[in-house]
Amino acid sequence: MKCYDSYVASDGMGHLTAEIYRRVCDILCDEWNPIGVHGLPRDEYDSDAAGLIRRIMSGGEEAAISSQLVEIARESMGLSRVDEERDRRVAMRLIEVVTSDTC
Secondary structure: OOOHHHHHHOOOOOOOHHHHHHHHHHHHHHHOOOOOOOOOOOOOHHHHHHHHHHHHHOOOOOHHHHHHHHHHHHOOOOOOOOOOHHHHHHHHHHHHHHHHHHH
16 A cells, blocks of 8 residues: 555645545545446555645536546546546545545
8 A cells, every 4th residue: 555645745745634635545446436346456546636636625626526537537547438426426525525624
């Protein structure tokens, strides 16, 4: 498993706690997981988490975050089918986690 503390610091988000980053990664693995494979390594979506957190912290709203999740699934993973309702729910959860701990 990746060390969240060093990843957050190396990604220029040192002001962000490792706990927030871990929670975002957990949400992506447990609630989003568009490929649907269970038992993924806990760091499977680390690189996606960083971009999503940056977007949320810069004021990204639910529609923008949901769109980013769709884009990751389609462009990065090559998936043709996405669950837009799931992506909206996950976007709201991510915003809740990041903003409740940073405001």
